[in-house]
Amino acid sequence: MEAIARLEAVEKVYRAGEVEVHALRGLSLEIERGAFLSLAGPSGSGKTTLLNLLGALDTPTSGRVEIGGISTEKLGPRTMADFRNSHVGFVFQTFNLIPVLTAAENVAFPLQLLGVTDAGERRRRVESMLDAVGLPGLGDRRPRELSGGQQQRVAVARALVKDPDLVLADEPTANLDSDTAEGIMTLMQDLNHRLGTTFVFSTHDPLVMDHATRLVRLRDGRIESDERRAMEPSHG
Numbered sequence: 001m002e003a004i005a006r007l008e009a010v011e012k013v014y015r016a017g018e019v020e021v022h023a024l025r026g027l028s029l030e031i032e033r034g035a036f037l038s039l040a041g042p043s044g045s046g047k048t049t050l051l052n053l054l055g056a057l058d059t060p061t062s063g064r065v066e067i068g069g070i071s072t073e074k075l076g077p078r079t080m081a082d083f084r085n086s087h088v089g090f091v092f093q094t095f096n097l098i099p100v101l102t103a104a105e106n107v108a109f110p111l112q113l114l115g116v117t118d119a120g121e122r123r124r125r126v127e128s129m130l131d132a133v134g135l136p137g138l139g140d141r142r143p144r145e146l147s148g149g150q151q152q153r154v155a156v157a158r159a160l161v162k163d164p165d166l167v168l169a170d171e172p173t174a175n176l177d178s179d180t181a182e183g184i185m186t187l188m189q190d191l192n193h194r195l196g197t198t199f200v201f202s203t204h205d206p207l208v209m210d211h212a213t214r215l216v217r218l219r220d221g222r223i224e225s226d227e228r229r230a231m232e233p234s235h236g
Contacts, residue, residue: 001032010063023049025221038212045218089159093171104139129157149180
């Protein structure tokens with residue numbers, strides 16, 4: 001199967017004064033297109049660093065990171081930002097919605113960044129995405145008028161509206177109760193099946209790990225285990 005992301009012998013070292021912190025140590029990983037992969041491990045294991053490299057938010061100290069055939073360590077800051085806007089969607093544990101914008105306006109925001117100037121095209125894509133995440137008719141609500149689960153569905157719609165190669169979700173269930181978290185994971189699993197979107201999660205939540213069809217455990221900046229599971233039918 002085609003790889004959407006490759007990391008080869010990646011080292012990431014952070015320096016704080018005289019102190020060096022080795023966040024990733026010679027890590028190599030290949031992620032296939034259409035994966036539903038969870039990164040797990042204790043705090044300090046390298047999950048967030050790895051997610052930042054996959055999201056073109058950072059570059060490795062050494063080694064190679066390739067997303068969609070592009071080596072991100074060769075990109076300048078402006079080109080890297082353009083690449084990130086075009087190819088990567090993000091879902092955050094705190095939702096990160098813009099409070100003064102409606103749900104529809106929040107979802108439309110990435111399209112504006114991409115230069116989709118046709119208002120009709122933006123509206124069509126936003127409405128289609130809100131329908132896909134189970135929020136038809138709620139586009140005019142502001143975040144404060146939505147439940148936590150609904151806000152996270154808006155965040156998922158915002159991540160997917162630009163049809164990214166890769167969606168990265170950092171602790172996407174951390175601020176949700178267990179029933180709502182189950183609904184969000186089932187939603188993303190369904191979108192993964194229907195749209196073929198590649199999802200990579202960073203999580204401590206066993207629920208997220210249970211839904212993943214591939215579980216990569218990290219420890220001390222290295223891969224401790226890499227477990228693949230059989231695909232299960234979506235519950236959605």
